[in-house]
Amino acid sequence: MTTPLPPGIIHGVGLGPGAQDLMSVRADRLVRGARHVAFFRKAGKPGHARRIVDGMLHPDAIEFAMEYPVTTEIPTSDPRYADRLCGFYTDCTAHLAALSAAGEDVVVLCEGDPFFYGSFMHLHSRLAGVAPVRVVPGITGMSGAWTASDIPITWGEDVLTVLTATMGEDALTQRIRDTDALVVMKIGRHLGKLRRAVAAAGRTEAAWLVEYAAMPEQRVTRLADVEGIAPYFAILLIHGQGRRP
């Protein structure tokens, strides 16, 4: 009679905004020690999360690249978008669950913080009751962005609103008008709409665009001076102006 193997743990590990030394000591230790490493990426790309850990992985680490079947080719409102992604997350979960059942720990690499607009959340919800999961929080991309701007984001009783630029223009305008401090994520091809919404809210002069925060390509620009389209790693900021004795 053999004792059943204890299941392996699936670790959702926040890597922070991009610089390798901005991951937590706990994340650093897990990444360097991992024998199984999984990460999301766009098909044909190295993957942003994977890029952050370049040079850190154990030579024998086995990598599992989870390639999105669709990113921006199908609108998120199209039912086919949800169908394709749902099947994809189910397949990824099955792979991780099989590793866990075989007693193997897995480190899932997550940009920023795993529970803040992260793809890992779709595995986390599917792994509940299937395999033990532990989450390591990370420094968010927005913390990286306001640090890059060298201006604090919230003072005193400032209200901070975090939005995604995928929202409708009127809703964006209303939200931007109605907050002290602002962070906008997921900008990409929505930059034109976002720029109009910020202008309609009368806040263009206070808005900054931070691209590639905490990465070598980091760039901080006043929104009024931004030309062209924003890269994937762009975050818009309006800093709060609250109480400061």
Add this chain to the structure above:
Amino acid sequence: MTTPLPPGIIHGVGLGPGAQDLMSVRADRLVRGARHVAFFRKAGKPGHARRIVDGMLHPDAIEFAMEYPVTTEIPTSDPRYADRLCGFYTDCTAHLAALSAAGEDVVVLCEGDPFFYGSFMHLHSRLAGVAPVRVVPGITGMSGAWTASDIPITWGEDVLTVLTATMGEDALTQRIRDTDALVVMKIGRHLGKLRRAVAAAGRTEAAWLVEYAAMPEQRVTRLADVEGIAPYFAILLIHGQGRRP
């Protein structure tokens, strides 16, 4: 003729939510290597930031405890509150500037992220043009809180609102009604008011109170089950319910 000493750097270092291994690798290195360490604390207390680095400081490190002259004894709306704090921050800045001028680097210990409702911000603004300052972002207390709750905070296009419980009750209610995901900081003695505002917004069943996230005393409770007053390290959460394929 002697060459003037290059000025020392004042580092504002985010320590994260509380667990020592949740500080970044960069923060860990700076804290362990520091010869001058400064931190805020309430008079007569060891200080939360100082507690996080227990056992990490160099044996020869010189500590500078910056003790708030006032915390909750005077209302923040009273002009005497601003006066007292303003003088205090000016004195702290003068001390750090003198160390920098003598060529000494200083690590200022900051709970969470230095630019997110942090006291360090009041030194940062005063040190501009006086001494070189570098900021290391940290994992916020709110990331620690939603990780402790084991539930993601934002999905898809969820709007996240971050408030302080020090706001008026009607404003709180309106903001809580008007968001998908919610984080409320600075709860303390405002718990009763916050509880009424959450109820008036019809969201009591969705609200969680996280106390001492990422610390040994960590506790996660449904708001409906909370009794008594909340400690300083309490954060209220309502998790977003956005798109999840």
